[in-house]
Amino acid sequence: MHLDNVVFIDSLPKIDLHGETSETARVLIEDFIRDSIKQKNYIICIVHGTGSGTLRTVTSETLKKKKNIVAYKTFYHNQGCTIAEIIK
Secondary structure, eight states, rough: GGGGGGOOTSOOOOEOOOOOOOHHHHHHHHHHHHHHHHTTOOEEEOOOSSSSSSSHHHHHHHHHHHEEEEEEEEOOOOEEEEEEEEOO
């Protein structure tokens, strides 16, 4: 499955970053990616909300730096979450 084929995110593994600080969110995202690789989950969802955009920026910056992430994008049905594809 690729990001372009994702229609529903309810069945995807997800992490909710609402209420977290930028640094905590970064660590949680990195841990979530590491755990997803171990569990062989190759499409993940990160819920950051729409608010001020701080958590969205942290999410994007963290995913951009991770070599295990093939691609990521804001989910088109919900601007408050980002979906990412992990290399197999």
